[in-house]
Amino acid sequence: MDLCVLFVFIIYLSYHKTYSGLPPHLRKYARGPNVCVEQEVYGTRERFFTQCVGRYLRTICERPTMFKFECCSGFEKVRGKQGCTGIKPLKNLVETLQDLELTEFSNVIGQSGVEDQLANQGAYTVFAPSEDAIQQLSIPEQQALLSRTADGTPNVFYHVAPGRLNFTGFKKNSDYVTLYKDEKISVQKYSYGVATVNCARVTKANEMATNGIVHVIDKVLSPLDNQRDLAEKVFGDDQFSQFQLALFVADMVKTLKNKQHLTVFAPTNQAFAKLPNDMLDRILQDSETAKKVIEHHIVKGVYCSDSVIIALGLKTLDGTRLLFRCKRSGKYIGNAKLEQMDIVGRNGVIHAIDNVLIPDSVKTVVDMADDLDINDLVNYARNANLTGSLTDGEDYTLLAPTDKAFKKLPAGYRAALRTQPLAVGKLLEYHKLKGKITSNDMIGNHSLYHGDNATISAKIQVNVFRNGNVVVGGAKVEKSDTYCKSGVVHTIDKVLIPEEGSIMDTIITDPNLSTLRLAIEKAGLSEMLTKPYGQFTMIAPTNRAFKSLGSWEKKAFEKLTPGELKEFLERHIINRMVLKCGFSPNSVYSIKSRQGDSVIFTQTRSGSVHINKKYRVQHREEIMANNGVLYKINNILKCSCEPRIRSRR
Template identity: 30%
Template sequence: MHRSSGLVIFLALVCFANCKPNRVPWWQIKVAKSQGPNACIVEEVPDLNKKYYTECKYWPVRKVCGRETIVRYECCEGFKQVPGEEGCGGVKALKNVLEVARDLGATKFVKYLEDSGLGNELAQEGTYTLFAPTDQAFESHSGQIVGMKIESFLTPGGDNPVLRYHISDKKYPSKEFSGNNEIQSQYDGRKLRISKYSTGMETVNCVLISRKDQEATNGVVHMIDHPLDPTLFMPADVAQVVIEDGRFSRMADAMNRCNFLPRLRESGKTYTLLAPSDEAFLKIPPSRLNKLFSDPASCTALLENHVIPHVMCMPVITEEYRAKSIGQERLGFDCDEKGHSVESKRLGGDFILGENGVVYMLDDVLIPDRARTLLELVDSRQLFTFAQLIRVAGLEELFSNPADYTLFAPTEAALYTLEEELLDEAKRNPELARKIVLYHGAQGRLKTNEIRNNQNLQSLDEENPIRMLVYRKQYGVEDAIIEKGDIEGYNGVLHIINKVIFPATQSAGDLLRKSNNFTMFLEAMETVLQSDPDAIDLRQGRSSSVSSHYTFFVPTDEAFRNLGHTQLRRLNSDSSYLSKVIRNHVSSQMISSESFKPNLIYDTPTRQNALGVTCDRQRVMRVNDANVLQKDLVSANGIIHVIDRIILPDNGLSNGNGESNGHGDDGGNVHGNGR
């Protein structure tokens, strides 16, 4: 604090946290040091007409409800400036709680106390705790209403319950506040609920304590930014509060129908209940609402989404914050100059305190994923193009019906990797859109923890199965990977995948025969099959009893020719050796290139040895010392990766016949690539 310039004011963007110099810019540290001893920051938000007294010298950078803040320095509690000295070296004389409150800007409240006769009491010796509203606290509409209630009791010789509700006979400095505790007021034994948050902010009955621990000769004063209203407290649990309040009859009905009331009456627990008004429920079509309430899981999820397992007071929300509900969802809270919101839905300023928590009124119902239809889940994840295909195909009703489905929805990016002509045609052609969408769905709910490796699901087109694969730490669907799985809805589960999948109707052999570049591999395979009928058959599809989950590392004809005459003669003359070579290019595990993460070496068992597969950050694959020229050619037998070299049996990572559990099981190892 400068010797003659008084209090320095400067602009800052700050984050409310404990008094630690984290995220504090160097220039603020420099200014803070220049203020001298016992100078504390006061943070003001002019646009919101708010002040935060910090008792801190340093303050991290932030905005409050999206607004810039002004930071200035005042003397810390109990100190004052001394003329000619830096900082705040003087110590104030102690006064009684009434005088302290008046000095700190609670003149109107003190006048009420004096007019009621309580002023004389609070001027005497004692150990009082006084929660004193500032003059500004009475300016809001709700503050004026409390002021009118106070004035209604200002009769000669009469007691004033509203004023006594601001007083406790025991001294409670903030160090005695815990996360959620109660103290007894002077009003008929009624209690005040103190809530303390990790940000350092504290509330009494969900009213912000803006300036705490102001010492007095006969107690302590905590300044608050709104007068306390005892009529906002109901001597009942939050469930009963909703039942007895006529604004929440539909919410009460839902809690009864879904047997949810016991969840809100568990001993020793506190709750924040976000209760939609009856008008909020009217925004939902009656048929939809009946479906939700008729399905126990959806009904429970809906109600859970409106309950937070602790007391949340809105004044402590100064920036975006996510709170876990008692269900599966995290609810996003935020604020602006108009007030507070949850999931972008405006919260009313009014609240009701119950014995085990607080109830806020909502103007909208917060519908969780578990209570949404699959189509709504697709829409909510901004999978716009896939949602468009569902509607073009006329399948909205299918994915809104009560039956259970599993839906694999490609991302926007995945759909736009399709040929432009194909995607444009699908957006216009209901039949094509229907084929695409139905192949991305199956009957029943299949969550990732239920997926079996090499599992076949019958798709909704009732013709083509979908192959499910288990990889290390991820799951495959045909040649796609599940990017985000297990999004459960009212009528099924949604998995978001990174590719569009198509039915593979051609065998691997037929697919390779379309090119003249694989004749030598195909001839070698036929030769092996003649001597070993149990070997892989490229002509078989998924309708056969032969596995349809192979991976083929197929060398080009040029790769065979590059072996040289000696090796080619051996392949032609030694059927046993030829069988080993071919088996070394076939794995019984269907492995998409998407399953390989960059800069790792994957042990990939074949029917002969184990190969080392790598993939760099540009998604370029190598198998041992062979380069992958083409990848993810999907056939009815499995998946094909074209390579430029023959992988001889003695070039594998391990020897022996047969193979271990595969890429996704414990038998498949992963090593660091060192790059």
Template identity: 35%
Template sequence: SICSESVLKCVCWSVSDLDLFLCFRPNVCAMQQIKGTDKKYFTNCKQWYHRKICGKPTVISYECCPGYEKIPGEKGCPAALPLVNIFNTLGVVGAITTQMYSERANLKEEIEGPGSFTFFAPSNEAWAALPTEILDALVSNVNIELLNALHYHMVNRRLTSEELKHGSSFPSMYQDFHVHIHHYPNGIVTVNCARLIKPDQHATNGIVHVVDRVITAVSNNVQTLIDVDDDLETLRTAIAAAGLTALLESEGQYTIFAPTNEAFEKIPQETLNRILGDPVALKDLLNYHILKHMQCAESIVSGTPMETLQGTMLEVGCDGDQMTLNGRAIITRRDQLGTNGVIHYINELLIPDSAKTLLELAEGSSVATATKLFVDAGLSSHLTGSEPLTLLAPLDDAFKGSMTMTPDMRRLMTNHILKEQLSSKSLYHGQELETLGGLKLRVFVYRNNLCIENACIAAHDKIGRYATMFTVDKVLTPPMGTVMDVLKADDRFSLLVGAIQTAGMTELLNQQGALTFFAPTNDAFSAIPQAELNKLMRNRQELSNVLRYHLAEGMVVSGGVGSHTRPKTLQGEKLELGMRNYTIYVNRKPVAEADLMATNGVVHAINTIVKPLSPISTFQQSSSLKLLIRFTSNVICSFLGTVSTKADHSFEKLKFLINF
């Protein structure tokens, strides 16, 4: 929308250059209000929240900052209003309820008189949000409780928002109980987790910061808060068993996502007993609920990964008015403040991977088919036990058709479990890994992938209590013989086998090594005219050269093929490999079936005889380049001609060279 200069306030539903144009006029303040709610965020135009707060669009409004007003015909709000004392400033900034209670509690005289104070003044909405019984208790004994509550919102010195440093605290005017400040990187400032919604309202005798809630004195650490709350009885027991009590009593700045008794009850009893009986897993579980810093709910405007004491990340975010963890609205109570941190109550237990068994790691992942097959194959004891193992779990998409448990399938699934716990970061090219079935699997490291035989790792490691899960993109094909054995066992290659024997290459394909064979099928040979094929079969040297052009040095499984991969062949030239729509292309011809694994190589079936690509001649390259340059120069010349009619001498030389 376009906002007239003559109006005091304008509202823009979309963000454009107009926002900045208005915002940077003298003493114009912006207010972002979450659309459809009363929640507002003050900004001085140095901080913006990407026009969405907690996933909800905002309405941006512009008005004169408190203490300033417009002058007809002038831009912005250049006229400074006279400063008044704190009591009257409360009225200027709209904190009418705080002003009323200040008068009722006989605080008016103090904040009208001489001094230098900082008043964290609750908004009208903040007072209205107090439970009725608490508000009644305050105002029924105005000379004591209400005055004490208001004094706790005051500091006996002037503090601008810039001076409210993250992690600092200041003695309040109520028995020197401290107020706790947090100034977050996104610009949000909180006092005892109450957000400053209108900061830096200057007065003759101090400064007023309007806050979004009534704050209360803090005297207990977070461990004491847990100790006295019956809803956290199970958590309290777990903390003691894990030896974390001293940590939560110590000085620091922690955020605890505290699972309630109900949260623990949702966990299967067998799983809960296992974790509670394992000090290492229990400590990991609890540390996964603790952040290394203090994070008030009001400081969150979007999802942000945050590191836990356990070492992994939690995404702390929000959705409208709800605070979220890992995208789920499981926080039931927020901002219970202690002297050394803050507690947010959650109704679901968060179990980190490091406290899980292999079976638990697989649950909820995209490997449900593989998980069922492991169980059906009788391998559950390995998935739930304490053996150091690594599970190679193919994605659900890797399985085609119905999967029936047979002895061969049982053997295959057994060979998807490695005998040691590994990290993908420790794997190296040529490494051999032994399976529970006794097979040796090879590791292939490529520029763009990390593969075990034909299956490449498709996700980050899931490292459990005793074992690790690698999610892989294919069902493993363990090598069962040499390249020659693979070809002989497949009827599609009967003509190729004959050609190999004629060329005297049988020994080459049986010996130890690492080869990639783009193996022509019978269809490929049948496509050659019979006379030409007969001639080729009679010329052993030429036949050998043709076959060697199909054999590349080194192992290149499909996961190792990038957009431009050029392995050298045994014939001496290079092949051009590419990948499009999950299909390998060799010299621009598609591979019919990839990754037939052998002990000394890998076979990729192709339905054509591959020939070297015809290179583009130097003349053709030069002609094509000249055409491109001339087209570009014409565009440039046309453009420059509209700008200037004077021909620069150097530009004329460039045109001459291009057209030559």
């Protein structure tokens, strides 16, 4: 009985592994051995074959797929049997081409006078163009396919390679010698089982013959593809004249000539015409800018247009990544559409695109305003004739408030920014730091400086929290490390306004904290809370909190010595800035006070902060100071140092 169960289980696993790539409603059509599936892209003539029941793709290039089932290569149906159990006898390459109904290519073989060699010698691998591929050739192209070289080598031999080259052995960036004067073809293997030969897609693979293998491809291969490198291809095409000039300025002609296995996304002249005049001038006149732009258009590896059937990320020579997508409307790299695809060269492939891809490293902050959502900042600078401070000068770091951040400002302050250039100048200066400061340079409980020549002496405090948030000057960094021409930009969710007062100054000026002020002065903590550029969090009990004490608790509080009072107040002080963005709603953030007892911070979904889970902070936003942050509560925190003193509310 156990053996029977085991046998059934093995059969189930085998079936599940074989057909799990298909949806349940299609599996019944593929039952039995040696059944292959053909996925046809709806509305096109594109077809994708599998060696066995392969991965189910609902869409290819945003178009739905249809399925057809047929016997795999070398098998046939047997009446009364599931699947394809009949095995066909192997035939030679010529006969195999005829069985595949490749009549046009079979005729080319016969007219070229190589039929006997392909029938009786080998072993060879034949990359056979489909019927449609040959029928689409012009008359000169058909004649070229049938012609021979001066030494008598038939051009059709560029489709024939010595040896058996099995589809499973294809790899990325593989070159194979052909019978055509030992010229090479470039074979690429991509995801989803897609493979290309000189950018002709293999539509049906591994058709076995007695003296070799046949792979059906969707284009005719030309020996001319392998006779010129990418540089020669670019400079031989007038639609790339602007790109040619940029290559000269960048001194990168040798790269396209000598480096192997490259993909070049080459903007056409019309693409360059779309650029603003200042950007076009910089690309065609400044070598550093030109090099960065050119490198942004070149990818290591050969990526033919058929390499992408959904989307994939490509890394360019400048280290950035571009999204290569296949959409219903065409193929796209970044925001550029491929206008002419698969211009094959000896060392790679070129695609003509309709937009110049500008890397962030050559853009100014003004150029990037839309991408970074900092239009308000740029507009304030433009109205004040201060855009030069964002585009010129040495490397700097910009903490750029987003448009939403500016909307949080009081209406009066926004009005001042619109009408007072001096206010805009101070704002820009406070948000600019000398040198390139990346997110890796932002260390918690440290400060950022504006530089020796800055007129602003205030420091910007940095805090890093467990949830990954980095906070600068009380503002959360939303998007970090965007490189631009002049440095690096970090967008933040608040406008930074220099805090002129300390925590102690805030306490002194707040009449609701007068009792706390007297206690701090008695305990000798005034100097610590006045010293600028600290990293303190003050849990500030209001006068109401002290009034809530019972009569004997008040007497106990009043009898505390300065040392005891200092320890009690340090229960309300933390040696680190705790900000709302450091802990998410419904999470618990626990940290020890200077006295040693823990302080627990929680936040509701509405944004209210609670201390020790029950004492609600009396204001929505943090009260920032130049040496930390303050939270007011109508309670006194219970301290292990003085258990007699505690709030009754």
